[in-house]
Amino acid sequence: MVCAGAALAAATAAPASAATGPPARARVAVIDCTGNAQVRPGQFMLACGDGNNVLTSLRWSQWQPQAAVAEGTDMVNDCKPYCAAGRFHGYPVHVRLQHPQLRSGHPGQWHFTQATLTYHGSRPADTAAVVTSRLWG
Template structure:
């Protein structure tokens, strides 16, 4: 039993590493510290991003990634994009699951000062709105707190 658990854990880690490695360079490149009213979103590695094309929501296992993000607004209080939410169905378990894409509207808001980064502000909340299909057991509108 330990072997199967270790194998599953290894596969999840490998999947997360693969998801990160296959991100476009523009999605993983760090944005310089923000100044003035320019606000960033913090990625899984702690880098400030400005209008990223890809954004991972599930840092621990890589099973939920926003892709093909097209930003129509990026202001000091909120940012709005449309894209695809790629979600692993984890069936029969996450390492053997399949990713499915769902059209999604993304809104970042609730900016705050970033601790330990003088003058930098970052969005601390994301709201996902699914205009059509959505992952199983997921409401049409989901609001999550982001890490700092």
């Protein structure tokens, strides 16, 4: 299963509630494995615990308060015969981050709560063509 990172944003406009979504001028950023905010990262680790899944070569065509969209490569370790001896394989992927919410414990900061990966052609074994994951934040 693909795990994904969350997003964080500092609101730059009038306050909004989580029910209404971020203000139009909110700056939403994805949270990396160490809890740091990133906007339009070139790579993003999905498997923070073991590093066996990372999005690379990300080219963002959209980064708005409601959604962020990119094309890139999903690098996945096949873990054969076990993860330390496995090989990484790259799969072309469309990435969409969405469902922004206020980040708990961080007043005025927003984060995406969902990531959807859509594979173009080949994909990791036992993985659907479209995978949607809840993001932590």
